[in-house]
Amino acid sequence: MHSDQEYPPVYRQPSHYNPLDTFKLPSGQERHYQQQYGDMYFLRLAKLKPAVEKVAVEAWEGFSIAGERARRVDRVLDVRQGELCWVAGTIYMDMPLKPNILDDLTKENFTLAPPPRRTYLDPAHPELTQVMLEDESGRLRLTGSMLQSTQLATGAIIAVLGTENANGDFEAIDIKVPDLAPQPRRWEQDTTQASQKTPAKGKIAFVSGLGITGTSGDTIALDLLTDYLLGYMGSPSSGDNDGTTSDASKITRLIVAGNSIGTSMTVDANDNGAGPKKKNAPKKYGYDASAYNASPITELDSFLAEILPSIPVTLMPGASDPANFSLPQQGIHRAMFPQARAYCAPPPAGGQAPEPGWFDSVTNPWEGDVEGWRLWGSSGQNVDDVLRYLDFADEYGTGDSANGDAEARMKIMEAMLRWRCAVPTAPDTIWSYPFQTDDPFVMQSCPHIFFAGNQPQFKTAVIEGDSPLRLNGGDTEMADADEDKSGPRVRLLSIPSFSKTGELVLVDAETLEVEVVKFGTFADPVHQRTYTYMLTRLAISTSTVLLVPYSKWHVPRYHEWMKDEEIQQATASEPLTLEEEYAMQQSWRQDPDKLTFIICLPTASSHQDTGSSTPLRPEDDSPERMVGDINLFLRIDDGEEGASAPQIIGEIELMIAEKQNQRKGFGRAALLAFLRYIVDHEAAILSEFVGRDAAAAAAAAALALSKGAAGSGAGGWRFSCLSVKIGQANVRSLALFESVLFRKIADEPNYFGEFELRRTDLGREGVDEALGRAGVRGYTILEYGRKS
Known part of the structure; x- marks a missing residue:
């Protein structure tokens, strides 16, 4: 009509x-990089010191404690011990995980870019963080409970009221900042528009x-x-x-x-442009370098x-x-x-x-x-x-x-x-x-x-x-x-x-x-929060192993494992510093395309398959009970020639770190328990991945259409298969994965000397049968109450 x-x-x-x-910035030859950066902080202090001092005078003029009036000090080095005073300066924070150019220069053999840090704080040693106030005369270390209630960052200009103690530290009583700068009126730059009375809407x-x-x-x-x-x-x-x-x-x-x-x-840096553009193979510590x-x-x-x-x-x-x-x-x-x-x-x-x-x-x-x-x-x-x-x-x-x-x-x-x-x-x-x-x-x-x-x-x-x-x-x-x-x-x-x-x-x-x-192609953020919470707060207990989410207290022991050259070679990994290992732990715990568990010895009490959700004890995953880790990396595979529908593949990595814990069944038990977990939580794992990656969403939709599946909503997404890549010389690992129905996709290893094995049957019944044959009993999901 x-x-x-x-x-x-x-x-x-x-x-x-x-x-x-x-x-x-200046253009051409007027732009120079040879000058020192310290001048920026002195310029900042010169600009903002009058503003913060004005705020401080209004707040602290006439302030006294026990009859002693607070006096203004012009420079931080003029502060006298035991004297109530206030001084303005620039905050500098000395933090253990801050980037350090001197450390970078010593890493001559570190060929892989370090992972981005989530924090400069060392969660294991918060006392190592030092807050200092500096000006052109020097630095003064700040202490006191006031610092706990007022968060600061390097480069902020503040005024601090307090006294210097016997240790030479300045105990802060109060802190002032410059506050908002003067605000221009609307249309201050356009008087023609300012004269118009009708809003533009x-x-x-x-x-x-x-x-x-x-x-x-x-x-x-x-x-x-x-x-x-x-x-x-x-x-x-x-x-x-x-x-x-x-x-x-x-x-x-x-x-x-x-x-x-x-x-x-x-794009592979060695690609001459004739081949298809593919996503580089996943590596435990990032991706290979790429060309434009x-x-x-x-x-x-x-x-x-x-x-x-x-x-x-x-x-x-x-x-x-x-x-x-x-x-x-x-x-x-x-x-x-x-x-x-x-x-x-x-x-x-x-x-x-x-x-x-x-x-x-x-x-x-x-x-x-x-x-x-x-x-x-x-x-x-x-x-x-x-x-x-x-x-x-x-x-x-x-x-x-x-x-x-x-x-x-x-x-x-x-x-x-x-x-x-x-x-x-x-x-x-x-x-x-x-x-x-x-x-x-x-x-x-x-x-x-x-x-x-x-x-x-x-x-x-x-x-x-x-x-x-x-x-x-x-x-x-x-x-x-x-x-x-x-x-x-x-x-x-x-x-x-x-x-x-x-x-x-x-x-x-x-x-x-x-x-x-x-726009409606993206997942509901309420579901995303639910999935994120669930996937990072659950542990898996069996009669043979305990799997717990990779957390910060696991990092020191894990870092010791990764110093072993044999493990580095087996996992295609580069050695990291401890702070870089902490940053990597956060990435593997939080990124939607990764799922990581630490493999521990079984709990002291034998859990039965009763659906119990009793939280674990802190000692159940203590460092001395750790034996390895198991990971799932989610990736999109467009096919060898790009002709087939995109596939979402889960790639598994398994490591039993120390030789005394190998050949004891820990690897088989961890793999089977992990497979059962993936089968039970497939929708949640993929909904988190698809909901936060547009390319993954498109791949999931294409895969659903190619299979005639629903392809959307919680429970609609499915793995095409689970995959593992194993070096051709690692006969024991090849035998382990083949025994649980992973099959080689090619008779010959790839360019890197690795076989890729895949499992397409993700039914729960087959996994449960394999658990029974391996003698792994009491599969139970437990609440993991410790915070990462």
Whole structure:
């Protein structure tokens, strides 16, 4: 049935845009890297010391204890023992797991890049962390309970009230920070718009972490985002094709906050281009080095070229994008976008200031005015790095790969604003250009919107200038501040990674109210939290072995095992330092494509198959009871020639570390118990993996279609097979896996001298029969109560 109704054309609201060159580096020969980095901290202190001293004077003037009045001290070395005083300076934190260039230089034989650290704190020795206050005269160590209630990071400028004790340490009584910088009025840079009385009723869109890899896994999510931005989906609130204005037409500008290029797919550096592009084989400690792959940037260019005729775009680089790695990252060069660069501004004529184009490739961090509001944002590296300094308790031990640290990230963003320094840890633990005359990371003015991209989940809050620093305070889910208050008010935005959450953030250009548009191809985050909790809080008990989640107290013993050259050769592993081993433990515990258990001796009491959920005792998995580990690595296999449907394969690795524990049946018992666990929890394992990886989601959907299965929802995902790779000389391991129905996929070993064996029968009945034949009794799932 055709309708004769005519619909009026829909026009997008115009964008009022004024980018600032705060983070633009000198070009050509004017850019130098020979100078020292220490000048940045002195510049920062010189800028912020007057501001923090003003706050301190207002708070502590006339303050006294037992009749002794606190006096101001100009330099940290002028502090006198036993005298009540206050002094301003720069925080420096000496932490055991912080990167150290001297340590890096000694690793001449360390050929594999170290894993990224989740924290600079040593969980086993928190007392090793030292907090110091420094200025141009020297350093002063800070102590006291005040440090436990006020989290700090290197590079923050503070004022401290206290006394020096007999040990030469300064016991802090109170701490003050500069607080929010002066905030410009809206439209301060555009008096023409300020004179207009009619609101524009537009929206600013934010997205980050597109994670484009150049594979079919990107297609569905990007197509949905493109259709929404171009208005093809109609209005979600009013229904399609009803004559109302589409929500998309209200979007005045799209801001892409970094990591538009993904890192999951690689190309072999030795490939001549003739062979198919494949994902490198998994290794216990990361992936092989790869060469440049043009597919992701080509797909990003096509995406931008499709939406740019309709909507202006501000593109920021991120850690995985083709731009300089040190902050501030300069904009991705227009030469990378042969299609989209037509929308860039032409080069300015001699002596004229450059005008922003419809497509603006900017720096990271970036500052500018959009719809009259001052925006300051980053691609998230600053928040990620400060989080490594702090000790926010995580109830479930899931860390920053899940949802437990979302509130912590909000508190960190608030702290940065109150410190008036948005990248405090540069240049200490974030690579930075060595500025000599100015520190651009110091915030001269307070933004109206402060955002960070590539965060694990969306969160927002509004903060005010007259509120106390809440870095360890209450929840940030608050209502907007009263309109009557004249102090600065800032909207904080944690922009989630689109490739993991499918979320686009919209900010109302008049009220700064926030809404989230979520695209339906991504898993429900409630289910993701459930799966993450379940998979990291369960242990497996049998009459022969106990399997427990790999936790931080297992690391020292595991580290000793991995020093053995024979084990290194058998596992294709490189030796790691202890701190790198701690970082790797966090990765294997938290990443959705990995599942790791430590194999221990059986518990003292013989558990029967009664479904008991009694928590284990701490001594049940003590270091002396550890015998090895077993891992599951999830990967996507596109087939040898790329013609077959993608498959999700679980690759198993098994190690019984010490010779005195080998040939005792521990390996067989652990393997069979692990297989039973995988069979019982297949849906949960794969839902976690599929829900947080777009390529995995596409592969799972393709596999389901090829088999005629449901392919979606909890319980819809299935492994194509389980796999193991074993060196041809390892006869005992080959015999073990073949005895439990793993079969070689080729008669000859591969290029690396390994046989790959696969098992496609994942039925529970066959696994239970094998458990019985091996004499492994009492398979029981227990609650693992210890936190990682």
